[in-house]
Amino acid sequence: MLSVNNINVFYRKIQALWAVSFDVMQREIVVMLGSNGAGKSTTLNTLAGLLHPSSGSIRFLCQEIQEMPSFKIVSLSISLVPEGGAFFSKMTVNENLELGAYGRKDRGKNIESLKWIYEIFPVLKLKGKKLASTLSGGERQMLAIARGLMRRPKLLMLDEPSYGLAPLMVSQTFKTVKQLRDLGTTILVVEQNSKHALAVGDRGYLLENGKIVLGDTCENLRQNEYVRKCYLGL
Amino acid sequence: MKLFLDIIISGLIQGAIYGLIAVGLNLQYGVARVLNVAHGEFVMVGAFATYIMYTVFGINPLLSVAFFSPVSLIAGFLIYKNLFQFIRTSSETAEMFEGNSMLASFGLLYVIQNLALIWWGTSTKAYSYLSFSVGFLGVAFEANRVAALFVGVAVMISFYLFLRYSILGKAIRAAAESPVSAQLSGIDVHRVLGICFGLGVMLACVAGGLVSMMKEITANMGFPYLVTALIVLVLGGLGNIVGSFLGGLIIGLVTAAVMYWQPELSLVASYLIFTIVLLIRPQGIFVRQTNGR
Numbered sequence: 178m179l180s181v182n183n184i185n186v187f188y189r190k191i192q193a194l195w196a197v198s199f200d201v202m203q204r205e206i207v208v209m210l211g212s213n214g215a216g217k218s219t220t221l222n223t224l225a226g227l228l229h230p231s232s233g234s235i236r237f238l239c240q241e242i243q244e245m246p247s248f249k250i251v252s253l254s255i256s257l258v259p260e261g262g263a264f265f266s267k268m269t270v271n272e273n274l275e276l277g278a279y280g281r282k283d284r285g286k287n288i289e290s291l292k293w294i295y296e297i298f299p300v301l302k303l304k305g306k307k308l309a310s311t312l313s314g315g316e317r318q319m320l321a322i323a324r325g326l327m328r329r330p331k332l333l334m335l336d337e338p339s340y341g342l343a344p345l346m347v348s349q350t351f352k353t354v355k356q357l358r359d360l361g362t363t364i365l366v367v368e369q370n371s372k373h374a375l376a377v378g379d380r381g382y383l384l385e386n387g388k389i390v391l392g393d394t395c396e397n398l399r400q401n402e403y404v405r406k407c408y409l410g411l
Numbered sequence: 412m413k414l415f416l417d418i419i420i421s422g423l424i425q426g427a428i429y430g431l432i433a434v435g436l437n438l439q440y441g442v443a444r445v446l447n448v449a450h451g452e453f454v455m456v457g458a459f460a461t462y463i464m465y466t467v468f469g470i471n472p473l474l475s476v477a478f479f480s481p482v483s484l485i486a487g488f489l490i491y492k493n494l495f496q497f498i499r500t501s502s503e504t505a506e507m508f509e510g511n512s513m514l515a516s517f518g519l520l521y522v523i524q525n526l527a528l529i530w531w532g533t534s535t536k537a538y539s540y541l542s543f544s545v546g547f548l549g550v551a552f553e554a555n556r557v558a559a560l561f562v563g564v565a566v567m568i569s570f571y572l573f574l575r576y577s578i579l580g581k582a583i584r585a586a587a588e589s590p591v592s593a594q595l596s597g598i599d600v601h602r603v604l605g606i607c608f609g610l611g612v613m614l615a616c617v618a619g620g621l622v623s624m625m626k627e628i629t630a631n632m633g634f635p636y637l638v639t640a641l642i643v644l645v646l647g648g649l650g651n652i653v654g655s656f657l658g659g660l661i662i663g664l665v666t667a668a669v670m671y672w673q674p675e676l677s678l679v680a681s682y683l684i685f686t687i688v689l690l691i692r693p694q695g696i697f698v699r700q701t702n703g704r
């Protein structure tokens with residue numbers, strides 16, 4: 178479904194990603210692990226079109242997308258929920274959700290998505306008329322994910338969805354990720370919370386200093402000596 | 412009492428014009444981050460265009476204003492797309508873009524102003540339209556001024572509703588708050604910012620058309636309007652559209668009051684308000700404080 182081939186990404190003169198390659202198949206949960214500054218956010222932002230690789234290619238459903246601006250990539254039904262979430266704090270929850278489907282003409286589909294989202298996140302229905310700035314941290318994270326889901330994306334990318342959440346909320350978030358996959362969404366999730374991520378993921382990659390150093394099924398990764406020592410602290 | 416009403420209504424008329432111009436500048440600077448110093452020149456262009464339509468073709472100024480609105484919107488959009496978007500993509504940081512785009516708008520200012528000077532010279536022009544007087548709240552006013560007030564307020568209200576309820580208005584607010592999040596929601600931010608710039612030009616032209624109904628116009632009338640708009644922008648808060656309109660009304664009222672007692676001091680009074688606001692509430696007087704965030 179998504180195939181990343183040898184991308185090199187720079188911030189001006191500083192190289193952040195070095196020949197990164199990986200794949201995501203339909204209906205998979207792929208996790209990408211890495212410590213601070215490894216290049217996880219850079220990877221997702223490049224896939225979303227906020228950054229462009231200086232070389233290499235990104236194919237999504239038989240289309241090369243590495244040069245596309247991000248609003249076009251969004252319309253191909255790739256959604257990114259960036260680090261800290263993307264939402265508009267001066268707007269109401271409902272307005273945020275409406276903007277998540279910006280540009281889609283089919284009103285029936287919007288109402289359908291909204292219903293679906295309210296089922297997954299009932300809180301958002303209750304707080305629809307509130308300003309997003311009045312939500313709690315966990316509710317904001319839900320709103321950010323929900324906004325990304327409004328278009329019913331084929332590929333949902335989550336950048337550290339558990340960051341800053343209480344332990345209970347973390348398990349809740351990963352449960353939601355699993356639920357979304359079961360409903361047919363393909364998910365690429367970047368995490369520092371390796372234990373949880375490896376428990377829900379199908380396959381995983383390790384990113385270190387801008388390079389992919391290992392890729393395997395999550396099951397194998399959980400057994401891997403190096404992963405156990407450096408990522409799971411066992 | 413009559414004097415009081417006279418000042419209030421004159422102030423509101425003037426204030427509505429200031430408000431329109433300031434809202435336009437707010438869309439350009441508060442949302443699109445282009446500090447367009449040529450903004451006042453578009454007021455002048457709107458005034459002269461309306462003047463020519465009336466004196467040469469006999470077309471009703473209010474009709475001209477309605478006709479020039481979409482034209483100026485498109486012109487502004489094209490200016491953004493061909494000039495400022497180019498500067499935006501070639502500037503490495505937001506600060507660099509603000510600096511470069513302001514310099515570019517200085518260029519725009521000189522081009523427009525010199526063309527106007529070549530065309531019309533320094534002479535003042537005026538025409539009379541709806542110049543009979545009408546009683547308004549018990550005070551006699553020239554009908555054209557009352558019409559300008561109503562049109563100004565109507566434009567502002569429709570503009571407010573547009574921003575609040577239309578999907579494009581929501582996209583504009585989203586792009587103003589966070590361009591990156593807006594992109595990720597599928598909003599073509601360059602297009603939306605271009606529309607904001609175009610709407611700014613449109614509001615300036617509308618204001619210019621209304622001014623031409625009431626006052627003498629000259630090729631260099633634009634700059635004072637830019638200065639007033641900047642003062643109003645600070646007063647109402649950057650990015651705060653309602654604040655800009657209310658700020659415009661306040662400056663209009665103050666100017667009208669000072670005008671009555673000491674005409675030479677009216678600009679001084681505006682500056683004084685500006686300085687005081689900058690000192691005590693640099694975020695603007697209509698910006699609500701959100702607890703610590």
Ligand SMILES: Nc1ncnc2c1ncn2[C@@H]1O[C@H](COP(=O)(O)OP(=O)(O)OP(=O)(O)O)[C@@H](O)[C@H]1O
Nearest residue numbers: 188191193211212213214215216217218219220369
């Ligand atoms: N805007 C930027 N300008 C310059 N360098 C940057 C920028 N953003 C990130 N970098 C650099 O790129 C590298 C990768 O950063 P990135 O944000 O992708 O890391 P990350 O894996 O997401 O880390 P974290 O877990 O802390 O979010 C880091 O060395 C960082 O210093």
Ligand SMILES: [Mg+2]
Nearest residue numbers: 217218219260
């Ligand atoms: Mg990151």
